Structures are given as structure tokens and as C-alpha cells.
Amino acid sequence: MGTIPKWIGGLHQLSYIFLNDNQFHGELPGTFCLETSKLIDVSHNYLSGHIDYDIFTSNGINCNARNAYDDPQRDLEFVTKTRLYTYQGKPLYLINGLDFSSNSFTGEIPPQIGHLGDTNTLNFSYNLFIGHIPTTITNLSHIESLDLSHNDLSGVIPTQLKELNSLSSFNVAYNNLSGRCPKRIGQFATFNEDIYWGNPLLVNCSSSQSTRKPPVKQTPTDDDDDEDGCYIDMGSFYASSGVSFVMVLLTIASVLYINPYWRQVWFYYVGVTITTCYYFVVDHLPVPTRYKVWELRV
Template structure:
């Protein structure tokens, strides 16, 4: 059981480094992020602990799978603070304009809305069928609303001149 030697960071031309399944312990040296030509890297299934290296340079291109099997390794990403100068982008559907793969499946959204509407109507009808007091209040309010709407229309809509009754002047 050993640790990852810091001297590996001096191998500036290294392209691949696989240290998985070697029973390594300790922390991952932060100097490894200076390996700019590395394209393959893995330290999975060891006994490493501490924090993962920052995702800079080539380490930004690696998946989180390179750290698998190290239960004491903390690879949580820091919370990013939003930049007030950068506006968030919005999704406008796919390139063909069909909107597939968006945030909400619109067919399910419409079906859910329709089912909810029908359930609300059935609940109202059931309550009015069961309780006669609420049924009388419901029909009274409906009658008042219809009467109010009728007189509003009669009082505020102009009558066309060809339908006006001619009244002779005396």
C-alpha cells in the first residue's frame, strides 16, 4: 500500500495513466492537474482519501468514473454561484422545431390537465347531488350571475339603428 508519487507530475508528455486496482492510499496530488497532454486517466478502486483535484485543464474532460471505488474520496463539486452578467439560455426544442425532448412531455401535460378538470367537475356534481342546501345555494348564485350578465349586456350594448322602434313626435 503506497501513495501516488508527486513526481508523476513531472512526466509532461505522458498521455495515459492507469493507476486503478493498485491498493493506493493517501490523497491525490494536486500537481497532477499540470499534465496537459494526458488523455486517459484512472485511479479507480484504490483506498484514496481527501479531495479530488480541481476540474481544470485536462481533468475537466474526465468523467467521474475515474474515481470509482474510493469510498473516502470527496469528489463533490462546489456549488456554482450564478454570474449576473450571463443570462440563462432557454430551450427552444430540437433543430426541427418539434420540441421533442423538452422539459415537459406536452401530451402527458394535456392529458393530466383534462383528467384533473373532469375530476373537479365530478366532485362538484357529487357534492351538489348529495347536499340539498349547497345545491340550492349553487343554483341561486348561478341565477344571480346569469341575471346580472343579462342586464349588463342589455344596458351596455348599443342597439343597431335598424332595430330601433320608431316613435313619432307629437
């Protein structure tokens, strides 16, 4: 809760910064030294504002050289390739990543992001970024996971992205992108068309490998039955229940009208039930005081 303190950005020898799943708001401190930080996760907060260009370039910041690698004291969880993985020990030394997802960052994605040459994972999804996808992302020759989905990005998808031979997870769904989708060569030949969904102005995105249809967005309500991934139309449910109840009553009435013997048995059991209920109430419920006094006087 509150804002991220600026002094955190001054700890230039930090290798792992995990501030995710809190209630931080405000802007991201502009003093982060990403060139010496291996993993930074500020996802699932309420951060907003523009991302300072300086955090990608260390301009005006005295970034010390990274210390010799030390194993962290606990497991670290980080989202890569759309899944949450747990890293421990030496594998942590082999990955670099940024997760700014599920916030309210605005403005353009800084082109200086291309200076983070060792980055393996970039997750900027579920924000309010605008503008074009920076072509400098192609400088990230080691990137394996790139998620820019659910923003307001526009323009074309840079064709240079096909040069990212290590890219194994890519998603730009639900933006305002236009033009042609990248040709299905290299790593892009392994992606399904669902990574482009939600961009109605994109063309030539079909994939012979993908036979799934785009999901239909539905607004959940309190009457939805989410247990099996579906929902119930309560209006139709009430109407069908009412019609069924009326049909049962009509069926009973018709049978009793047609068959006198069943009608006699029916009313006999109705009378027995009413009499039984009456004597049960009289025998088991307490008698009011006024009734007892009146009974004694009599």
C-alpha cells in the first residue's frame, strides 16, 4: 500500500526486486538501475504514469558493477512464457526479465528498452500503453518471452521481430494494431493466430495450425454459474420452471376430473393430512396464557 519508496531505486546492487501483488500506486521511481538488476516484478499493483526513459539507460545514475553471484535464500517465482515458474539456485543466474503487467502505465513503450540486451522476458500486458511497438526490441537478441497484449498499441508489427530467433512466446492480442501480420517464418511459424486476436485491422494472420475460434467475451453477472465455465440464463430458467409447475397442476386436475375414484382418494388423503397437522400443532405448540386462564374459569 502507498507508493514505492524512491530509496529502493538507489540500491544499485540489487539483483532481484519483487514488489508484485501489493497495492502500490503512483509512478515507478525513475532511479531503478535495470542494467544491474536481473529480475524486476512490479506486476498486479496500481502503478500509473509514464515509464522514465532513464531507467533503461542509467543516464545520470551511477550504476555499480554487479556483485558476484550469490544464491538467494528462497525460491523466486516469475512469469515467463505466460506461465509462473519457480527458480532456485544457479538457474536464476541465467535469466533476466521485467514484469510490469496488470498496472495502469500510460504513454509509449520507451525505445530505450532495446538497451537491455540480456533480457529474456518482457511482460507489459494489461496496461494502457499507446503508440507503436518500438523496433529497438529487435536488439534483445536473447529474449524468449514478449507479452504486449491488452494495451492500446497502434501501428504495424515491426517486421524486424522475425529476427528474434530465441523468441518462443509472443502475444500482442487486444490492441489497436493494423497492417499485415509477420510472415510465418522462423519462430513466427510456431505461433498460433490467437496471439493476434482483438486487433480487427490486422490482416493475413490466419494459421493452418490453429483451428480454434476466438473466444466470445461475456460480462459475468451474479447469476452466472462459473463452476463449469458456463452460465445460466436466469430469465429462461424462471420461465421454464413456471411452465413446468403449471403443467403439473393441470395434469393432476385433469386426472382427478376424469377418474371419480382417484378424486375421492385424493380428497380423503387431503382431509387426513389437514387433520393430522391440526392436532400436531395443538399437541406440541405452547398454549397462550390468556387461553389457559379462560379454560380454568370454565
